[in-house]
Amino acid sequence: MDAATSTTLLYGALLAAAFLYVATLRRGLPPGPRGLPLLGSLLSLDPDLHTYFAGLADKYGPIFSIRLGSKLGIVITSPALAREVLRDNDLIFSNRDIPDAARSISYGGGQNIVWNPVGPTWRLLRRVCVREMLSPAGLQNVHGLRRREFRATLAHLHSMASAGKPVDVGAQMFLTTMNVITGTLWGGNIGTESERTAVGKEFRELVAEITEMLGAPNVSDFFPALAPFDLQGIRKKSDALKERFDEIFGRIIEKRVEADQAGADTAEDFLEYMLKMEKEGGDGKAAFTMTNVKALLMDMVVGGTETTSNTVEWAMAEMLQNRRILRKVQEELDAVVGIDGVVEESDLPQLHYLQLVVKETLRLHPALPLMVPHCPSEDTTVGGHRVPAGSRVFVNAWAIMRDPAAWKDPAKFIPERFASQASDGDGGRKVDFTGSELDYVPFGSGRRICAGIAMAERMTAYSVAMLLQAFDWELPEGAALDLTEKFGIVMKKATPLVAVPTPRLSRPELYSA
Numbered sequence: 313m314d315a316a317t318s319t320t321l322l323y324g325a326l327l328a329a330a331f332l333y334v335a336t337l338r339r340g341l342p343p344g345p346r347g348l349p350l351l352g353s354l355l356s357l358d359p360d361l362h363t364y365f366a367g368l369a370d371k372y373g374p375i376f377s378i379r380l381g382s383k384l385g386i387v388i389t390s391p392a393l394a395r396e397v398l399r400d401n402d403l404i405f406s407n408r409d410i411p412d413a414a415r416s417i418s419y420g421g422g423q424n425i426v427w428n429p430v431g432p433t434w435r436l437l438r439r440v441c442v443r444e445m446l447s448p449a450g451l452q453n454v455h456g457l458r459r460r461e462f463r464a465t466l467a468h469l470h471s472m473a474s475a476g477k478p479v480d481v482g483a484q485m486f487l488t489t490m491n492v493i494t495g496t497l498w499g500g501n502i503g504t505e506s507e508r509t510a511v512g513k514e515f516r517e518l519v520a521e522i523t524e525m526l527g528a529p530n531v532s533d534f535f536p537a538l539a540p541f542d543l544q545g546i547r548k549k550s551d552a553l554k555e556r557f558d559e560i561f562g563r564i565i566e567k568r569v570e571a572d573q574a575g576a577d578t579a580e581d582f583l584e585y586m587l588k589m590e591k592e593g594g595d596g597k598a599a600f601t602m603t604n605v606k607a608l609l610m611d612m613v614v615g616g617t618e619t620t621s622n623t624v625e626w627a628m629a630e631m632l633q634n635r636r637i638l639r640k641v642q643e644e645l646d647a648v649v650g651i652d653g654v655v656e657e658s659d660l661p662q663l664h665y666l667q668l669v670v671k672e673t674l675r676l677h678p679a680l681p682l683m684v685p686h687c688p689s690e691d692t693t694v695g696g697h698r699v700p701a702g703s704r705v706f707v708n709a710w711a712i713m714r715d716p717a718a719w720k721d722p723a724k725f726i727p728e729r730f731a732s733q734a735s736d737g738d739g740g741r742k743v744d745f746t747g748s749e750l751d752y753v754p755f756g757s758g759r760r761i762c763a764g765i766a767m768a769e770r771m772t773a774y775s776v777a778m779l780l781q782a783f784d785w786e787l788p789e790g791a792a793l794d795l796t797e798k799f800g801i802v803m804k805k806a807t808p809l810v811a812v813p814t815p816r817l818s819r820p821e822l823y824s825a
């Protein structure tokens with residue numbers, strides 16, 4: 313055999329081995345686009361991942377695989393398979409594959425709730441938050457704070473209305489939510505009202521930058537070997553954002569520690585509880601450090617603000633598009649509260665139709681359309697297909713909640729579909745936020761379900777109630793309503809909702825903070 317023939321044979325054998333290797337790796341995987349060698353489907357990736365994945369699910373089925381660089385993605389788009397992942401194999405799928413952009417802001421990954429693998433630390437952190445701050449009882453303790461913040465928003469909106477000025481609804485509700493969350497976290501510790509507002513504004517920019525960064529495609533995630541080179545500069549940006557947060561948190565904590573040491577009569581808020589816990593060092597199974605304190609503050613601020621305020625913005629946008637629904641909410645408010653007083657949080661249980669509007673908003677516009685991706689800790693079978701350990705599993709909540717097999721007229725905004733005597737839509741579907749019905753999962757399901765449901769539920773309903781009881785809303789002259797979505801780990805409206813309020817309460821004094 314001459315040299316040329318043996319070289320050709322050698323290359324042929326190597327190529328065959330490579331094909332065999334790839335075929336072995338793919339064996340048993342869910343179907344999916346083949347993609348290019350090395351790059352996989354990266355070049356055809358659409359920035360609106362939720363609709364792009366929904367399109368691929370139409371082609372390949374309710375479970376498909378997609379290679380993105382060296383990462384394997386598995387996408388779930390049916391309630392039955394979501395149940396297999398989030399309930400039947402809950403423990404295996406309860407881990408996270410931390411994106412490079414999240415490492416810094418989660419203080420290294422193992423320090424907060426969202427990006428922590430399941431284990432003693434995650435359990436302790438979740439318990440601390442859910443029991444002390446986010447439980448119905450914990451929330452009840454600070455209802456006065458929410459009332460104060462909502463009254464301040466009401467007064468501000470009234471001043472905008474009196475001046476005939478349009479309001480950026482999402483921005484305004486972000487500030488309200490932020491003030492409520494930070495107030496719940498560390499009370500009035502940061503000083504004057506204007507200092508509070510300044511911190512709120514700064515946080516809004518930071519949170520928007522973080523959620524945008526987490527939703528953006530990152531070469532470091534597709535090719536982890538390249539992560540140290542940070543080719544898009546995302547890690548650098550993430551480090552800088554974390555520094556800015558860290559500086560604010562550090563300042564607030566330092567002030568509190570000093571006040572505690574001076575024997576001042578400090579508030580019994582969540583920060584105080586965490587500092588006590590930090591002194592004790594944990595629960596015996598996991599440590600609780602000052603880094604955990606800051607990482608939890610970050611979780612609450614990043615996880616709780618945009619999610620809630622975007623939901624309020626979507627609800628208002630849908631109702632401005634469907635005036636009949638808006639009027640029905642106002643009629644209910646008028647019947648329960650009237651216009652001679654201001655709606656209170658305690659009125660919410662009687663505002664049944666409003667609750668349906670919130671449910672329908674979360675069905676059509678889930679704040680986290682692909683949830684937070686899950687990551688199996690071992691090889692598992694889902695829907696008869698192999699799902700390898702370490703793959704990134706996306707549950708497409710957005711597509712599941714618009715599945716025509718589960719929902720009648722799925723793209724239409726019909727709150728009545730959830731009413732007990734409904735004739736429209738789904739004729740009285742009963743759903744709640746616990747994730748027990750896998751075709752309604754705005755907060756996820758299983759072990760990793762959202763930690764802040766009780767707060768989210770109250771805040772969205774209270775916000776919509778206040779906006780509609782106290783004001784009528786119109787689009788500015790000549791403006792058109794645009795309901796286009798913009799994908800991100802937290803989904804936004806592509807164009808902010810800007811609308812002009814007109815007071816509808818009986819007396820101007822009712823708007824005073």
Ligand code: HEM
Nearest residue numbers: 426615616619620679680683684755756760762763764768
């Ligand atoms: C309308 C508002 C909200 C929606 C739609 C929402 C939705 C979600 C979803 C879908 C997840 C991921 C579930 C999964 O990975 O399976 C999640 C996780 C989480 N949410 Fe929310 N959320 C909202 C508000 C809040 C609020 C107000 C807080 C706290 C102040 C919060 C704190 C968290 C935390 C800490 C996690 C991580 C849980 C874990 O990994 O164990 N969320 N949320």
